[in-house]
Amino acid sequence: MRTSGWLLDTLASVALVALVLGGCGSEASVGMDTPRAAADAKPAHGDTLIEASFSNVSGLIPNITSDSASHRVGNHLYTGLITRDGDLKIIPDLAESWEFSRDCLHLTFHLRKNVKWHDGQPFTADDVLFTYRTMIDPRTPTAYRDDFLAVRNIEAPDPYTVRVDYAQAQAKALASWEFWMLPKHLLEPWAKQGKLREAPQNRSAPVGTGAYRFKEWKPGEKLVMTANRDFYMGRPYISRIVVRVIPSQATIFLELKARGVDYTETMTALQYTRQTSYPAFRKSLNKYSYPSNGYTYLGFNLRDPRFRDRRVRLAFAHAINKRELIDGVRQGLAREASGPFKPGTWAFNPDVQPVPYDPARAKLLLAQAGWVDHDGNGIVEKDGHPFRFEILTNQGNEERRRVAEIIQAELKDIGVAAEIRVIEWASLLKEYIKKRRFEALVLGWGVGSDPDQTSVWHSSQMGPDQLNHIGYDNPVVDELLERGRSSCHEAERAPIYHRLHEVLAEDQPLVFLYWGESLPAVASRVHGIVPTTNGILYNFEKWFVPKELQRFTSG
């Protein structure tokens, strides 16, 4: 599969990183709304799949981009040493096998032989070493360096073996090799000068090991890829992929209906529930749903004494009716969040319940914290100061704005006056979040292919450019995070994360609201799609259109 753990996956293309969580997908609700008998159809090569993308592709070497469109295309063109299957289990890709020492310090990959780059050159251990060196080079403009910095030593005893040593046990050690491998023979001179962006491979001639070869890119309009007949996992069935850039979600939807587009990553909840339930749509398109890799939250600036009081945060959590919120902004297509771990994955603790809606309890908690409405104006006060604060959220995300509005109304019921301010993304980030000039935020967090969330919760991560911008400082959490990341064995780590989940749910450093559903639609002539916790793209090479249904003879 190519749904790697590095995708930026959001509607507004800004908010959530969708690092796919590891674990089993038994519990999550995964579905196909229009089940049809696909079992009898015979796989066939051919046809073109037209994919709609909201945003433009920003570059063709995915390692140095950080937008979802570039990563989706990168997943077709490049591969990594390992990959993940539908259940998010790590499976071989460019490496056919590996050994990991019991102490999690020594990792040996045995590379698949006879893998060729798209230009015919053989893929060898040198390319792995080159990719590693490029990633740790400070001149490489990449956001994904951290996991590689943990490597103490890397060597290639022969062209098909790579040995990696770590100084300390690293939970993400194996998973980090899911990253896209780059061709040394083409990129070395560019990487050495720190000019990877200017390499022709980033603009017009990318060369990877993936299932699809690059054909053409018209920036802002479309990108075309064709099947790599020599792909080491077997030639993919779909012969050609055209990624069309269509910025308007309304237009994408109409294109789907007019059969101008075969696949969209996600529809809006309203489109999914209300505008697709008529026979003609069901006949030509299948819609799917699976839990997305991010949750929406109401976060507080914990440096503010009002929010440092756990009773206040808990009161807010009790005051918000999550079910109603989900029905209101997502037509019910989301699940209530109890913590920061994706439901259905191994780190998720099913015993932790979301904080229930209980306005009476919310008022009680506020009163215990000293917030009481003395003057009867409907707003609680403490030491003569009324409880007023401002919620910030980013522009361009209707859903979050509406979440903020509903929260505003519900907080009013418990005597708290919230104002809402919507700020353009770049300004919000630079002027408010980085400078810690906020009281509360409605935003989303993406979760990784690994449950380690040190960067978000650890007290050492409060620097201006770091992610613990709410300023959460809890020694118990710090310790759990450290223990969780220093083992590479799921069985040892699971209880640690289950405990962490409990602690965070009790402490509510932020109000966990909901995990939205991803709602893709694919033309019904495409068979072989099996939705899982890992979405639908992980087995793209196995998608096919039966001969008699093929629309385009090209390829």
Added chain:
Amino acid sequence: MLLYALRRLLLALPILLGITFVSFIVIHLAPGDPVAVTGDPDAPLTKEAREALIKEYGLDQPLPVQYWRWVSRLVRLDFGRSFSPDGRPVLEKIAERLPITLLLNVIEMLIIVAFAVPIGVLSATRQYSLFDKVTTVFVFVGFATPDFWLALLLIILFAVQLGWLPPSGLRDPNAEYLSFWTQRFDFVKHLVMPIAVATFGGLAGMSRYMRQSMLEVVRQDYVQSARAKGLSEGVVIGKHALRNAMLPIVTILGLSLPGLIGGSVIVEYIFAIPGMGQLMVQAVFERDYPVIMGNLVIVAALTLVANLFADVAYGLVDPRIRVGRRRR
């Protein structure tokens, strides 16, 4: 005339410089910086990578130095490289987007003029007639209709329901497999709706200006005397009145020339047309300074040139202006 044009051209240079200065300052005053936006919030660049980028972009220098560097490159027609991960030259990015925007806007303007002038003239000469009333209603509908709404309705009708036209884009995704003429026809089909939407609002405004201007002119004494001479109504309106009534229209057209390369953000957004409007909007959100500034300089330069053209065109249409100048 030539001397006059030359003098105006020379005067335009300091104005252009002033425009670049003001826009440079305004853009750098806007909150947010390109490096902060690069990357996703969950995986921010490390400190070293950020510093390397800031250095590469030259953002570590004081603003006056940045401005000086940028202007001195500009003089050599070097617009710099985009800050986005593809790092391509700004001129290349603009050159790739400009043709389609120009094409759309030129066609749009031609259609507007071709329809607005006769509509305006007819409704002025037949003031308060049924035709005038109908066009008045049409004009207000045109003014009041939001582009995006009209665009979506047209797509639903012509693309989804009837299937006559493609909903969006410029070419069929499989265009390279079509024959030469089918490709051309396909391209034209893609342009019909965007042009219709872009024309609708503009047509309403322009025909209104024309009507107003014509109404003023036909009340003038010389039109009366032309009629009194026994000239036919066609000659009176078509020859004597129309030329004078065109003057304000020329001004408006001149002023809308720079808009030709600006591109309509909404039309490009809904119809997924990779034009200048989309490029600019994306650049602003990403704080891609070189692209924003490159765009602004070109638009500013064109505005100045367009003003010049409008002045010259005035002279051609209105003899009084030429005479007045000679006297001066």
